Amino acid sequence: MSPTHARITAVDTYDIRFPTSRELDGSDAMNPDPDYSAAYVVLRTDAGDGLEGHGFTFTIGRGNDVQVAAVQSLRHHVIGRDIDRLCADPGTLNRDLVGDSQLRWLGPEKGVMHMAIGAVVNAVWDLAAKRARKPLWQLLADAPPEWLVAQVDFRYIADALSPEEALDLLRTGRKGAAGRAAALRERGFPGYTTSPGWLGYSDEKLTRLARQAVAEGFTQIKLKVGADLADDVRRCRTAREAIGPGIRMAIDANQRWNVGEAVEWTRALAEFDPYWVEEPTSPDDVLGHAAIRAAVAPVKVATGEHVQNRIVFKQLLQAGAIDVLQIDAARVGGVNENLAILLLAAKFGVPVCPHAGGVGLCELVQHLSMFDYVALSGTTEDRVIEYVDHLHEHFIDPVVMRGGHYTAPTAPGFSATMRAESVTEYTYPDGTFWAADLASDKGAAA
Amino acid sequence: MSPTHARITAVDTYDIRFPTSRELDGSDAMNPDPDYSAAYVVLRTDAGDGLEGHGFTFTIGRGNDVQVAAVQSLRHHVIGRDIDRLCADPGTLNRDLVGDSQLRWLGPEKGVMHMAIGAVVNAVWDLAAKRARKPLWQLLADAPPEWLVAQVDFRYIADALSPEEALDLLRTGRKGAAGRAAALRERGFPGYTTSPGWLGYSDEKLTRLARQAVAEGFTQIKLKVGADLADDVRRCRTAREAIGPGIRMAIDANQRWNVGEAVEWTRALAEFDPYWVEEPTSPDDVLGHAAIRAAVAPVKVATGEHVQNRIVFKQLLQAGAIDVLQIDAARVGGVNENLAILLLAAKFGVPVCPHAGGVGLCELVQHLSMFDYVALSGTTEDRVIEYVDHLHEHFIDPVVMRGGHYTAPTAPGFSATMRAESVTEYTYPDGTFWAADLASDKGAAA
Numbered sequence: 073m074s075p076t077h078a079r080i081t082a083v084d085t086y087d088i089r090f091p092t093s094r095e096l097d098g099s100d101a102m103n104p105d106p107d108y109s110a111a112y113v114v115l116r117t118d119a120g121d122g123l124e125g126h127g128f129t130f131t132i133g134r135g136n137d138v139q140v141a142a143v144q145s146l147r148h149h150v151i152g153r154d155i156d157r158l159c160a161d162p163g164t165l166n167r168d169l170v171g172d173s174q175l176r177w178l179g180p181e182k183g184v185m186h187m188a189i190g191a192v193v194n195a196v197w198d199l200a201a202k203r204a205r206k207p208l209w210q211l212l213a214d215a216p217p218e219w220l221v222a223q224v225d226f227r228y229i230a231d232a233l234s235p236e237e238a239l240d241l242l243r244t245g246r247k248g249a250a251g252r253a254a255a256l257r258e259r260g261f262p263g264y265t266t267s268p269g270w271l272g273y274s275d276e277k278l279t280r281l282a283r284q285a286v287a288e289g290f291t292q293i294k295l296k297v298g299a300d301l302a303d304d305v306r307r308c309r310t311a312r313e314a315i316g317p318g319i320r321m322a323i324d325a326n327q328r329w330n331v332g333e334a335v336e337w338t339r340a341l342a343e344f345d346p347y348w349v350e351e352p353t354s355p356d357d358v359l360g361h362a363a364i365r366a367a368v369a370p371v372k373v374a375t376g377e378h379v380q381n382r383i384v385f386k387q388l389l390q391a392g393a394i395d396v397l398q399i400d401a402a403r404v405g406g407v408n409e410n411l412a413i414l415l416l417a418a419k420f421g422v423p424v425c426p427h428a429g430g431v432g433l434c435e436l437v438q439h440l441s442m443f444d445y446v447a448l449s450g451t452t453e454d455r456v457i458e459y460v461d462h463l464h465e466h467f468i469d470p471v472v473m474r475g476g477h478y479t480a481p482t483a484p485g486f487s488a489t490m491r492a493e494s495v496t497e498y499t500y501p502d503g504t505f506w507a508a509d510l511a512s513d514k515g516a517a518a
Numbered sequence: 519m520s521p522t523h524a525r526i527t528a529v530d531t532y533d534i535r536f537p538t539s540r541e542l543d544g545s546d547a548m549n550p551d552p553d554y555s556a557a558y559v560v561l562r563t564d565a566g567d568g569l570e571g572h573g574f575t576f577t578i579g580r581g582n583d584v585q586v587a588a589v590q591s592l593r594h595h596v597i598g599r600d601i602d603r604l605c606a607d608p609g610t611l612n613r614d615l616v617g618d619s620q621l622r623w624l625g626p627e628k629g630v631m632h633m634a635i636g637a638v639v640n641a642v643w644d645l646a647a648k649r650a651r652k653p654l655w656q657l658l659a660d661a662p663p664e665w666l667v668a669q670v671d672f673r674y675i676a677d678a679l680s681p682e683e684a685l686d687l688l689r690t691g692r693k694g695a696a697g698r699a700a701a702l703r704e705r706g707f708p709g710y711t712t713s714p715g716w717l718g719y720s721d722e723k724l725t726r727l728a729r730q731a732v733a734e735g736f737t738q739i740k741l742k743v744g745a746d747l748a749d750d751v752r753r754c755r756t757a758r759e760a761i762g763p764g765i766r767m768a769i770d771a772n773q774r775w776n777v778g779e780a781v782e783w784t785r786a787l788a789e790f791d792p793y794w795v796e797e798p799t800s801p802d803d804v805l806g807h808a809a810i811r812a813a814v815a816p817v818k819v820a821t822g823e824h825v826q827n828r829i830v831f832k833q834l835l836q837a838g839a840i841d842v843l844q845i846d847a848a849r850v851g852g853v854n855e856n857l858a859i860l861l862l863a864a865k866f867g868v869p870v871c872p873h874a875g876g877v878g879l880c881e882l883v884q885h886l887s888m889f890d891y892v893a894l895s896g897t898t899e900d901r902v903i904e905y906v907d908h909l910h911e912h913f914i915d916p917v918v919m920r921g922g923h924y925t926a927p928t929a930p931g932f933s934a935t936m937r938a939e940s941v942t943e944y945t946y947p948d949g950t951f952w953a954a955d956l957a958s959d960k961g962a963a964a
Contacts, residue, residue: 102619102622103619103620103622103623104619105619105620106619106620106623107620131620131623131624132619132620132623133620134591134618134620134621135588135591135620135621135623135624135631137587137591138584138587138588138591138624138630138631139624141583141584141587142581142584142630145580145581145583145584172580173548173549173550173551173552173578174549174551174552174553174577174578174579174580174581175580175581176548176549177549177552177577177578177581178577178581178584178585178629178630178633179629180773180800180801180824181800181802182628182629182802182826183624183625183628183629183630183631183632183826184584184588184624184629184630184631185581185584185629185630186629187624226776227776227800228776228799228800228802228803228806230776230777230778231776231777231778231806231809327626330672330673330674330676330677331676331677332676332677353674354626354627354673354674354829355626356627356628356674356826356827356829356830356833357674357829357832357833358804358805358833359804359833359836359837360674360677360833363677378626380628380629380802381802383800383802383803384802386803387802387803387804387805387806390805391805
């Protein structure tokens with residue numbers, strides 16, 4: 073394949089920002105004007121095979137430069153690594169990055185530094201899957217259970233999940249995997265859509281998009297809530313009328329509430345039969361989620377897009393605080409940490425319904441759910457991947473939806489590679505779009 | 519005082535690093551070679567009174583540049599603010615910084631961005647105290663309870679502490695405050711010392727420094743543990759023999775263990791009568807600390823230096839997970855958030871024993887404990903501030919220890935101002951020390 077001792081020669085970073093705030097796409101109770109952005113990283117090698125590893129952290133605008141600086145601070149751990157060894161065992165790099173004793177002080181395992189680690193680790197998995205000529209979901213599903221267990225960092229979760237238990241789960245998960253892989257290739261993985269439910273949309277747009285979602289085959293939609301209760305009552309009624317009783321409707325507060333407010337607000341919307349209430353309060357508040365869940369049943373409680381690491385997920389599961397676990401491909405420390413989280417969810421029997429949207433989050437996270445279905449949980453029951461119809465056109469291998477399902481990627485890699493033209497146009501502040509935009513701002517201000 | 523509408527005109531940042539790793543000062547089981555550093559911020563104004571606001575995030579080396587970038591990303595929130603209004607109500611700025619919807623995505627309220635907010639908010643408090651011509655502890659102790667309550671962000675903690683409860687605690691805390699302030703000025707606030715107990719020190723040095731600590735009047739010392747059990751047994755025995763039975767000896771694992779390991783290791787050291795075990799596991803693991811505490815009593819459980827925000831402290835208290843709460847002045851979002859944490863501790867009746875050391879952490883955090891004593895908890899019983907004899911010479915208003923006690927600062931401000939010569943010498947990589955050091959490295963490498 074590659075010459076002996078081919079190495080990582082560069083870790084290039086890009087501050088890429090899309091001006092999404094101008095369309096009110098993505099508006100919710102906490103995030104009124106996001107500019108969906110990516111702190112984007114490309115690993116280059118001297119293998120001569122033309123393959124690169126691509127990864128990114130998703131942000132919503134300001135601070136994307138801080139995230140880029142964080143990725144740059146990791147470079148010295150990556151440059152010069154033998155890519156055969158790196159791709160044969162991304163877990164070693166993962167542990168080296170998480171364990172850097174000086175950088176660890178800035179977390180540990182949370183926030184800016186941890187997301188930067190995720191971008192780099194995911195880029196390694198992208199490279200590994202490209203070299204293996206498999207989509208990442210298939211690389212993971214084909215991997216021996218012992219190897220997958222070795223990819224997981226059990227530090228701080230061993231009290232809830234031992235390596236032996238993880239191995240048992242993966243061995244059991246392999247039974248029937250070939251049949252499920254075939255079913256996945258045929259039918260895809262179920263999605264749900266948030267596109268109708270942004271706060272900034274009119275009731276007419278909400279109705280139109282909700283009906284369209286059902287017509288496209290989605291069996292679940294999601295509405296943003298939490299800014300104004302009277303509005304939420306009206307919007308939930310509007311949406312329920314548009315979709316009818318047989319379609320699931322989730323509501324998402326994006327951390328807007330205290331514990332007591334979450335309980336009251338959710339109860340006030342219960343008549344519209346919400347399937348789950350998402351991010352009712354701070355993602356850090358394990359005990360708060362447990363209290364909310366006890367009070368709002370049968371409405372389910374979901375969280376995860378801002379849950380910082382496997383240690384907090386462990387506690388959410390230990391405390392019985394969530395009905396639905398929402399991994400995000402680019403929040404925690406990358407594939408290795410998400411393997412730990414998928415294993416924890418399997419151990420506790422909690423379904424995983426990933427967060428997606430943003431820039432490229434759908435592209436990434438589908439691989440993790442598909443692996444989970446084929447070779448770990450073994451089911452798609454009550455499992456759906458969020459889908460938002462934004463910015464897919466910037467990717468070389470964008471998600472393909474069919475009948476409300478994510479079709480299984482076939483191209484090698486992690487579907488993380490952005491089109492070169494998009495990088496050129498939206499790099500901030502010097503890309504062609506922003507340079508022109510900032511020049512016209514200056515013109516207007518002058 | 520200042521002319522009407524004087525404003526913040528600059529938010530200047532400095533990447534300051536001290537080469538402490540060369541002395542093995544500060545070595546522990548997770549941090550073998552820290553270079554104590556500060557992402558340092560200076561707020562300048564056009565008031566013409568010569569006063570500046572100084573603040574910083576403490577780091578241990580690599581990544582200090584990421585922290586500086588994070589502070590710079592907050593500049594637009596601060597520049598141009600009316601300093602009369604800003605100093606009369608730092609809570610508004612605190613909420614604006616925490617609530618920046620785009621930057622919030624990088625946390626929320628944790629890690630690099632939250633520490634950057636802390637540096638800026640603390641700099642505002644430094645300026646406010648200088649303008650009030652009071653040391654910060656006194657400014658806080660003199661403030662009306664209603665004003666202090668308004669400085670606190672109750673979001674995500676209202677289920678454990680309401681504004682009304684906080685007001686009651688502060689009103690009760692004021693009773694007898696004048697007498698306690700006088701006692702504080704006379705006797706100071708008790709400290710304990712970590713200086714003898716770094717992992718890198720020989721048994722002889724440990725013995726000598728432990729005896730010296732007792733001779734200086736300290737009633738508690740601390741030992742780093744967690745790298746090797748046989749070593750820890752020998753070092754704990756050595757230390758206990760040096761100090762005798764009447765002096766408290768804490769042990770500190772710096773997050774080295776899983777839950778089960780923490781229990782076993784602590785029990786193995788119990789014969790040396792450790793007063794508390796500190797950071798036995800991940801600072802994120804509320805339920806893990808609760809399990810450890812239940813298993814190792816009567817050894818107390820302490821944590822906090824890496825606890826990311828008031829929300830996690832709330833849960834540590836709700837879950838009965840800690841006996842001792844260790845605030846850090848520069849980890850959470852600054853004075854406002856530490857007010858919330860002190861109030862939570864008071865509500866739950868848990869003593870606060872701050873983390874200090876590093877660069878300037880002693881200088882800052884003493885003010886918070888002194889306020890807590892004078893006007894909130896009303897006692898120093900079982901309360902001690904960590905003391906480490908490092909790097910104080912770089913500050914204009916360094917801590918002064920007397921008989922194992924922190925003497926009450928009298929200079930206006932938050933004791934955060936570093937000497938100009940130190941900034942010039944240790945700015946990385948262009949300060950005089952580093953420029954020479956890096957040049958000689960290049961010479962050695964060539």
